[in-house]
Amino acid sequence: MLLRKDQIEASLLEEKKLIEDGKLKEDNPLDLSETFSKLCDACRRGDLKVCQETITEGANINARDKYDYTPLILASLCGHFEVVQLLLESGALCERDTFQGERCLYNALNDRIRNLLLSYDYSKSTDPLQPFASHIASLLLRDHPQTSDILVAGAGEFFHLHKFVLCARSPYFSKKLSAVPDTTSWKLPSVIPPQAFGIAIKYIYLGEIPNDVGGGPGTGFSEDEILEGIDKISRQLEVRSLWDGILEVGDRRLARQRRTDEVEKGRNQLETWFKENVLRHRVTVDAAKANDVRWDRSNSIFADVLLRADEFEETVGFEESNSEEQQALEQDTLGSRNGIPIGPVEQTSRSASRNRKLRKSTLFPVHRAMLLRSEYFLTMFSSGFREAQTSEHLQIVPIDCSPEVLEVVLKFLYTEKTDFHLELAIDVLFAADLLLIEKLKLKAAVVISTLGNGSMSEIPARLDTSEQLPREQEEIDIYDVIRAGWLTRVPRLEEFGARYFAYRLEFYIDEEDFADLVRESAGRIRGRQETDTIELLDDIRYYLSERFRLRFEDSGLEDMMEEEAEASADAVQSDKDDKLPEDEGIDMGTMPSYESVAADGDPFLENQMVIRTLDGEIAGDELEGDAINYKILLGKIEGLLGRLKLDA
Numbered sequence: 001m002l003l004r005k006d007q008i009e010a011s012l013l014e015e016k017k018l019i020e021d022g023k024l025k026e027d028n029p030l031d032l033s034e035t036f037s038k039l040c041d042a043c044r045r046g047d048l049k050v051c052q053e054t055i056t057e058g059a060n061i062n063a064r065d066k067y068d069y070t071p072l073i074l075a076s077l078c079g080h081f082e083v084v085q086l087l088l089e090s091g092a093l094c095e096r097d098t099f100q101g102e103r104c105l106y107n108a109l110n111d112r113i114r115n116l117l118l119s120y121d122y123s124k125s126t127d128p129l130q131p132f133a134s135h136i137a138s139l140l141l142r143d144h145p146q147t148s149d150i151l152v153a154g155a156g157e158f159f160h161l162h163k164f165v166l167c168a169r170s171p172y173f174s175k176k177l178s179a180v181p182d183t184t185s186w187k188l189p190s191v192i193p194p195q196a197f198g199i200a201i202k203y204i205y206l207g208e209i210p211n212d213v214g215g216g217p218g219t220g221f222s223e224d225e226i227l228e229g230i231d232k233i234s235r236q237l238e239v240r241s242l243w244d245g246i247l248e249v250g251d252r253r254l255a256r257q258r259r260t261d262e263v264e265k266g267r268n269q270l271e272t273w274f275k276e277n278v279l280r281h282r283v284t285v286d287a288a289k290a291n292d293v294r295w296d297r298s299n300s301i302f303a304d305v306l307l308r309a310d311e312f313e314e315t316v317g318f319e320e321s322n323s324e325e326q327q328a329l330e331q332d333t334l335g336s337r338n339g340i341p342i343g344p345v346e347q348t349s350r351s352a353s354r355n356r357k358l359r360k361s362t363l364f365p366v367h368r369a370m371l372l373r374s375e376y377f378l379t380m381f382s383s384g385f386r387e388a389q390t391s392e393h394l395q396i397v398p399i400d401c402s403p404e405v406l407e408v409v410l411k412f413l414y415t416e417k418t419d420f421h422l423e424l425a426i427d428v429l430f431a432a433d434l435l436l437i438e439k440l441k442l443k444a445a446v447v448i449s450t451l452g453n454g455s456m457s458e459i460p461a462r463l464d465t466s467e468q469l470p471r472e473q474e475e476i477d478i479y480d481v482i483r484a485g486w487l488t489r490v491p492r493l494e495e496f497g498a499r500y501f502a503y504r505l506e507f508y509i510d511e512e513d514f515a516d517l518v519r520e521s522a523g524r525i526r527g528r529q530e531t532d533t534i535e536l537l538d539d540i541r542y543y544l545s546e547r548f549r550l551r552f553e554d555s556g557l558e559d560m561m562e563e564e565a566e567a568s569a570d571a572v573q574s575d576k577d578d579k580l581p582e583d584e585g586i587d588m589g590t591m592p593s594y595e596s597v598a599a600d601g602d603p604f605l606e607n608q609m610v611i612r613t614l615d616g617e618i619a620g621d622e623l624e625g626d627a628i629n630y631k632i633l634l635g636k637i638e639g640l641l642g643r644l645k646l647d648a
Contacts, residue, residue: 027093028070028100031063043071043087046080051087052450056419061092064100072104076117079109086450088120089442131439132416133206133263135373136165136270140205145381145388147369149302152197154188155220159201162369163302168273169204169266171238181300193221196229200242206266208259209245241265271415277301278410283363284403287311290361295394303365305387308398309406311360362403363396370413375436401431409435418443422451422476426484433488441488448481449496479513482536486524498539503547505540506614506629509636515644522646534646537637548630 039059042050051071055061064070072092075083088094094117095101108114139147139162148160163181166173177183188197195214203209213230215223227246234242245258281301285293287310295306371377380397381388387395399406405427408420418440420428425447432441478500485493501508508514521536611619614632619625 028062028064029060030066031060032066033059035059036063037065039071040065040069040074043074043080043083044078046075046078046083048082048086048450051083052447055086055090061087061090070100070104073100073107076104076108076113079113081113081116082449084113084116086446088116089446094120129260129263129267129416132267136266137202137205137207139165139369140202140207142372145368145372145378147304147367147372149304150183151185152188152201153185154192154197155190155194157194157198159198161201162367164273164277164367165205165270165369167302168269169239172236177302178300181302182298191229192233193226193229195221195226196233199226199230200233200237200239203242203245203262204237204239206263209242209255213246267415267417271411271417274411274414278303278364278366278414279407281365282403284360285363287359287361290363291396293363293396295363295365297390297392297394299365301365302367304368304394305366305371306394306396307364307366307406307410308396309362309364309401309403310398311362311403362406364406364410365394366410373413373437376434399431400434401427405431409437409440412437412440412443418447420444420447422447425451426476426480429484429488429490429493441490442492445485445490445492445496448476449492478508479517482517483520486520494535495539498536499543502540502543505544505633505636509633509640515640518640518646519644522644534641537641541634541637544630544633548626 035054035057036059039051039054039061041047042054061071069077070092072084072087072094075087093101094104105114105117108117140159143160148162150161150163150166152159152161163173163177163183167177168174188194193215199210199213213223213226215221215226221229230246231243234240241258241262245255245262278301281303283293290308290310293306295303297304368377368381372381387397389395399409401409405424408418408424408428409431412418425444429441429444429448432438432444478497481493481500482497485491485497501514518534518536522534524535611622611625613619613625613628615628617628619628
């Protein structure tokens, strides 16, 4: 239905008033902060690393600068495909039926970026927390594997719930269950209709508020009674935002914003619970005694399984070893029923060896309900394995990763947050692959391919080895990255590694490690024939051509060549028409080289920059030097293939 101009103006005026009153948030608010300005500058330049860093710092990627540009519009306008991809994956909005979304599509520099914007999953972009909220809501309907630990009954209806979710989301349940953590059942007051309690519980579990609250003939309660019950239960459970949501359910945009805000609030509440309970009560013990730990099933943080992660072995001196082992680990218990081990769990070593290796294990008390976001744990707890059985003490499940990496994994499962440093990224990638957590795996790949300094959207002015990052200062081991991409089947890392090599090929082409990597890439093709290509080298050749092509385009080589051709044609014609007798027999087109002029003592050219190629020869100018360097690098690749006796 088309709206008249006056209707559109009235709608915009009403929206503006709601924004001014603070009831409605602007999709693209003005942001003049230093962090946001840094993000915008990085989007203009195509600096993936800075973009990732500012997003991690909390920059609002959907805000706009003083010129009314969003980061996504800037990256699209400047033609930085990888930056556009990163912004979309991080939650940048590009809705086709909005002004800013249409601007972004219209201003995209090329069809590749435009197609990316058009093909991206808009619902995922608009609500990046939707998978997290869907999992929490699904716990109400999941009957296998069994994860609930409290039963609420009322008027013939039963609700199988989770204490940790109730405590995290409702101050009322937090106080009640903290006082009596052994509670396994709760009876609903008769004055509260079960339909009203069901709506409240669905809201606590991050479900959407229904448009129709129910009631009427055959339900036992009228609609007014259910609404009155919702009002009462929202006050009792101290979730007044539920009642406010009921009142605003008719306004689509306000309801959508309230839904987004409530999911964000719920995520923050679960994060607080995770930090104050799971992380706070983790226990570090000697690895040899980790399986002897006994943790009561009835405990104050409602944990129902222990995850174990072992630290890497270290060599320590005698004094350090003694001082660490003399500190017996004791947990402060706030009651007799919290199930946390009491007393020393380590004994002083009597070994005086300076080379003794200490190994520690960290145990995390967690909840199966949240672990089910991993297909690995879902299969484990749905099976007949020992880990899925109920016992007096919590089962200990070992995970093949370090405690720091396991903490990252658990934080993602509990909060959907994935802020970790580059040095942990490869380990997180392998852990996510082991536990079948695809979204975390993708995030680790994004961190590696952005913070790893592998994107060269900013083409250097010169191909000069002095401008490259010294090898000892590189933040990642690119060989590990490539092999990790192969092992975890992440094409993004394979492409990143090839691009990384291509933009630094002069440093790596002569290394034996690089030759071994090429040999491994060739060996990944089963039954390889002489006519088969080597995938790694194919990708490197592609990005190598892109590297020099972009340098030529940035230098305006094509335009210069056309202008020079026209000028040359005009000069030839002019020579034919205007050649004077005294010019005959003189080569007017021969100019001395840099070296010959400098040798004659020209003070001006002595200070000019000499362009040398990778083989040490002097080139006439930068563009000629780049063309020669490109051929040299391709020749080195062919030479490597010959040395390895490989055909590609």
